[in-house]
Amino acid sequence: MSVSSEKNVQKSFTLPKSDFDQFFTLLAQMGTVYAAVKVSEQSFAFRAVTSAKQIAFDAIRTILPPKKFFYPPSETLITYDKDGIYENEPELEFKVIFGVHPCDLAGLGIMDKIFSSGHADSHYMRQREASFVIGHSCMPDKHCFCQSMGSDCAKSGYDIFLTDIDSDYFIEALTPAGDQFIALAQPILAGATDKDHERNHHFWETRSAAFTNGFNSSNLKVTMEGEWDNKLWDELGERCLSCGSCTPVCPTCYCFDLVDIASLNNDSGSRKREWDSCQFTGFAKVNGDFNFRPTPVDRLKFWYRHKLHGFDDAYADKTCVGCGRCTVSCPSGIDDIVAVVKALQVSSAAKTSEGADA
Ligand code: SF4
Ligand code: SF4
Structure with missing residues (x-):
């Protein structure tokens, strides 16, 4: 199984892992890079990183999923004073989110559906648009059961996807933004050969067979x-x-x-939304x-x-x-x-x- 099984994946490339520092430098030119870092003996969290050396490439799951970038735990929606009500539009920081695994990409796909359907949530959508998401392959541990839920193979939600094929990364672009980045990175990339496609296929076959947890989800x-x-x-x-x-x-x-916080004299205040x-x-x-x-x-x-x-x-x-x-x-x-x-x-x-x- 491969992420390239999706029809709209356009091109495939390889990057030698030895050149990843250069790849990271290009990512950092787009915005602040966030990636999984080790925060305790057994836990990982998405944090801003300034060097590829800080990234925990082998992290299975972060404490919080990447939804926190687009739908933060607490955010001010509106403020008010005696002259009116104002929608809060915080300055956007362009985020490059590296290393999102297939299950979390599926999660983002579901959040996208929820926040964009009907009356779209402008706060979520603005944050989502100001981001570049890089998917990354992973191997399951004893708690992973994305295979049972049909979310073990990334179908959407990323701009480019990196599969670890030993000494190289197999890279696929999905979106126009992904294509643009690939064009920028051309000097350090090589077009994927038939052999590279075989290595990519082998990785996903091996991963598919590595799941030990799960159930029949048809009923x-x-x-x-x-x-x-x-x-x-x-x-x-x-x-x-x-x-x-x-x-x-x-x-x-x-x-x-929704939490309303009024000033002591009731002249002004704000309305926040906070995870419940x-x-x-x-x-x-x-x-x-x-x-x-x-x-x-x-x-x-x-x-x-x-x-x-x-x-x-x-x-x-x-x-x-x-x-x-x-x-x-x-x-x-x-x-x-x-x-x-x-x-x-x-x-x-x-x-x-x-x-x-x-
Ligand atoms: S296993 Fe399912 S229900 Fe539990 S946190 Fe993950 S997505 Fe949510
Ligand atoms: S609310 Fe109940 S099921 Fe959920 S983490 Fe706490 S104890 Fe577990």
Whole structure:
């Protein structure tokens, strides 16, 4: 499997890894480069980098996905004073985001759909347009299940994509901006040969065979709806802390709260949007002290449904891209989507088999 299986990928090149410093210099001429850097023994985060040496090329998943660049955890939408209301338009910094893996590219694709459909979100769109995204291949660890969710092969969301083929990178451009950058980098690139295409193909075949985690995702809606009252949800609910750690780390969670901050004399103020979590106790609480999802079980089931089939009709997509971040970040060890789905599938299959025997 290769990213070049998409029809609109236009050209392929190779770059010797020994020339990556020059490649980085060209990237840095476009804007501030952000890439995964090691921030603790076991964690990585996207940070501004000024040298290729700072980049953790082997990072599997960053703590937060790249959505934070386009949809920041807190942002001022409007300010007001006694003369009027003003839309906040912060100065844009052009961002070059290096090393986005296929699952996170799929996540960006979903966020693009959500923020651009209907009344497009101008704040998100402006940030997205002021960016150049460079995809990068990766090998799965024991938590990755993007293959099950169909997001293991980058289809969109990047300008150029780099596949690690040992001593070289195999580079594909997807967008006009990607083509322009490739033209700029021509002196250090070589056109990909048949042999290079074979090496690229070999990488993706090897990677495809390396997944150890996953499930059959063809019947998720039937399974989830048929197992809505499964006792497993009660067990999970008892252990869930409603801490909300599973949502900010998710590449496709986008719920926010609006917070108004007024000056002490009430003459001026601002309205911010801040990331929220459907796992928080009061997320679905409304006027009159009524809570639509009062228990952890209600909230967990809502989240799982949203991730696994709730968007099928609206967007012809699932909003889980199989990155494994929620599993890694859950302090109670319960947010293992693969284990939960497999348990529900076993129960569902047993019911089907009992029905057939009756
Ligand atoms: S639900 Fe979990 S595994 Fe799926 S995309 Fe979100 S964080 Fe990743
Ligand atoms: S991270 Fe785990 S404990 Fe925290 S809200 Fe999510 S499922 Fe519950």
